[in-house]
Amino acid sequence: MIFMVASAALLFTILLGLTRAFAGPTVYDRLLAVNNMGTKIVLLIAVIGFLMGRPDFVDISLLYALLNFIGTIAVLRFVKQQRRHADE
Amino acid sequence: MDQKKYKGEKKIDLYINIIILIFVLLTGIAAVWLRNLVASAMLLGIYSLLMATLWVVLDAVDVAFTEAAVGAGITTALLLFSIWLTGKHEKKSTKKPWLPLIGVIATGGLLIFGTIGMPDFGDPNAPAHLHVAPYYLQYSVSQTTSPNVVTAVLASYRGFDTLGEVTVIFTAGIGVLALLTGLRRRRRSQKLEIKK
Numbered sequence: 186m187i188f189m190v191a192s193a194a195l196l197f198t199i200l201l202g203l204t205r206a207f208a209g210p211t212v213y214d215r216l217l218a219v220n221n222m223g224t225k226i227v228l229l230i231a232v233i234g235f236l237m238g239r240p241d242f243v244d245i246s247l248l249y250a251l252l253n254f255i256g257t258i259a260v261l262r263f264v265k266q267q268r269r270h271a272d273e
Numbered sequence: 274m275d276q277k278k279y280k281g282e283k284k285i286d287l288y289i290n291i292i293i294l295i296f297v298l299l300t301g302i303a304a305v306w307l308r309n310l311v312a313s314a315m316l317l318g319i320y321s322l323l324m325a326t327l328w329v330v331l332d333a334v335d336v337a338f339t340e341a342a343v344g345a346g347i348t349t350a351l352l353l354f355s356i357w358l359t360g361k362h363e364k365k366s367t368k369k370p371w372l373p374l375i376g377v378i379a380t381g382g383l384l385i386f387g388t389i390g391m392p393d394f395g396d397p398n399a400p401a402h403l404h405v406a407p408y409y410l411q412y413s414v415s416q417t418t419s420p421n422v423v424t425a426v427l428a429s430y431r432g433f434d435t436l437g438e439v440t441v442i443f444t445a446g447i448g449v450l451a452l453l454t455g456l457r458r459r460r461r462s463q464k465l466e467i468k469k
Contacts, residue, residue, distance in 0.1 A: 203299060206315065215311075233289065245329060255346040
């Protein structure tokens with residue numbers, strides 16, 4: 186039961202992150218939304234693992250947590266490069 | 274595990290699938306809708322993350338990892354790199370999109386119509402599950418010692434196939450890197466000439 190409530194709450198949080206990613210006027214809003222959604226998806230996979238009786242999903246969510254920041258770093262480097270480009 | 278509990282869990286599975294698919298649909302529409310290409314690239318990253326979650330829920334862990342690493346990680350970086358080389362905003366198209374839109378909707382409708390004739394999801398009597406799948410299910414643990422059948426099929430029974438795929442992806446990566454670095458170098462040399 187507790188896992189069901191937790192997964193419903195996480196799905197709702199993902200929806201909130203999605204709305205910010207759709208609406209967010211600046212790059213940083215969307216960046217935060219993407220990073221937040223990555224974190225929530227890591228948690229969701231862990232909770233789903235316990236919900237479906239397969240706790241080994243925790244390993245998968247850990248690997249996702251390791252992968253999660255690559256996109257964020259790519260976007261941040263892009264923004265930095267563009268700034269430098271604009272200054273020149 | 275008693276039957277009733279198992280059925281309840283199956284249903285939760287279905288609900289989570291449906292909700293994630295709705296999120297995927299919304300993200301896809303928004304990625305096409307937005308004119309800011311950086312935002313579109315980031316939304317495509319979210320799209321890949323959601324798809325990867327879907328694959329995990331459907332128990333295809335290998336596909337999920339590929340989707341998360343390639344879709345959310347490398348593709349976002351590549352898209353941003355190409356945006357950096359070209360332009361940040363999508364140009365407004367002067368042509369009316371109606372004819373291509375009708376074509377796409379018709380093709381999509383035909384594909385959905387085609388799925389009606391397919392066997393039900395998870396049907397044990399589907400043709401795809403009667404060919405080599407029983408053999409894999411029976412022997413994959415004893416022959417490959419992998420507890421996940423999908424992993425066993427991809428990495429062992431179809432190992433040469435996967436090796437070919439890896440070769441294709443590696444070649445594509447080298448090609449893209451060569452293209453991007455070549456462009457960068459040419460740009461830099463052009464700038465130097467202008468300064469001179």
